Amino acid sequence: MMIVIHATIKAQPGKEDILLGHLRTLIAASNQEQGVLKYVVGEDITEGGTFHLMEEYKDQEALDWHIQSEHFQAIGAVLGDLLATPPEIKQYEIRGWRLLDV
Incomplete structure (x- = not known):
């Protein structure tokens, strides 16, 4: 089974750029690990930081x-x-991804 994690983190005001620097390092290294299929981050457009x-x-x-x-x-x-x-962390086990007809 594939493991999917969704983590939400909120930076202290004024520390967003420092946090992003650490995240960039983490993501670059994590995406080189064997067994990591994807490791990405996105900034919430409705909640700054x-x-x-x-x-x-x-x-x-x-x-x-x-x-x-x-x-x-x-x-x-x-x-x-x-x-x-x-951090808010949710972990899921899935069989894989597929498109659903909607």
Whole structure:
């Protein structure tokens, strides 16, 4: 089963650019990991300083490896000083993606 994570994080006012710098480093390194299918971030257009991370992993083993990676641990060490609220993280197991007729 594929693992999908949606994380929402909100920067402290004035720390958005610092947070984005750390996210760029995390995303670049994460997208090089074996088993990471996609790791992207988007800025919320209705809530300033709020970012949505979408992560796709081949399986639970790939996610476990990512959580133990040096770059993930490094951003974890600085997030507390940069975030206005705790991250909201949702994890899903899916079979894959497909288009639905609507």
